[in-house]
Amino acid sequence: ETGVTQSPTHLIKTRGQQVTLRCSSQSGHNTVSWYQQALGQGPQFIFQYYREEENGRGNFPPRFSGLQFPNYSSELNVNALELDDSALYLCASSSGASNEKLFFGSGTQLSVL
Amino acid sequence: GIQVEQSPPDLILQEGANSTLRCNFSDSVNNLQWFHQNPWGQLINLFYIPSGTKQNGRLSATTVATERYSLLYISSSQTTDSGVYFCAVGVSNAGKSTFGDGTTLTVKP
Numbered sequence: 001e002t003g004v005t006q007s008p009t010h011l012i013k014t015r016g017q018q019v020t021l022r023c024s025s026q027s028g029h030n031t032v033s034w035y036q037q038a039l040g041q042g043p044q045f046i047f048q049y050y051r052e053e054e055n056g057r058g059n060f061p062p063r064f065s066g067l068q069f070p071n072y073s074s075e076l077n078v079n080a081l082e083l084d085d086s087a088l089y090l091c092a093s094s095s096g097a098s099n100e101k102l103f104f105g106s107g108t109q110l111s112v113l
Numbered sequence: 114g115i116q117v118e119q120s121p122p123d124l125i126l127q128e129g130a131n132s133t134l135r136c137n138f139s140d141s142v143n144n145l146q147w148f149h150q151n152p153w154g155q156l157i158n159l160f161y162i163p164s165g166t167k168q169n170g171r172l173s174a175t176t177v178a179t180e181r182y183s184l185l186y187i188s189s190s191q192t193t194d195s196g197v198y199f200c201a202v203g204v205s206n207a208g209k210s211t212f213g214d215g216t217t218l219t220v221k222p
Binding site: 035041043048050088090092106 | 144146148153155161163199201203205209212214215
């Protein structure tokens with residue numbers, strides 16, 4: 001059984017660029033949630049994908065978008081990067097869309113210069 | 114939205130000591146989870162505990178849903194227990210979990 005994997009582990013971008021982060025869910029899981037964690041804070045919910053459909057979204061602007069593929073892996077896309085987007089981006093997979101135990105990957109550390 | 118408060122914000126212990134971390138939440142919840150974030154950033158799920166008590170080795174957790182709090186107990190702490198402990202709650206079927214700001218635990222040898 002493979003765990004949740006995220007790529008890349010680190011990324012440096014400049015303001016205004018676009019970025020794509022990737023997540024492979026744990027085997028047997030059909031749901032992926034994305035979180036943003038700023039330094040010294042708890043993770044903030046961005047959105048969740050369940051069976052390839054968005055199932056809930058946090059307080060993030062539309063330039064944060066996502067996708068889930070038939071194998072349940074997922075992408076997080078961020079357009080027009082801003083300095084405040086610098087954070088650790090965490091992906092969690094679960095076996096269902098609601099009230100399920102979350103399993104996190106190691107995250108992608110994004111720095112926007 | 115729901116508010117999640119964790120206390121204390123920071124805790125420093127000598128190896129072998131016991132500790133209790135608290136998580137208060139402002140509304141009824143459907144689920145509650147405790148996580149440990151290691152120095153490399155990975156969140157490890159310790160407990161899924163919407164109510165009741167669970168134990169896993171030196172760690173145990175209790176959630177009293179009617180009183181809107183949960184406690185995480187760490188006994189005989191080890192240096193490897195260091196890191197940030199988060200609780201996260203879910204209040205609906207929309208999949209969102211709301212995290213507290215965490216308790217930073219430092220265990221000294």
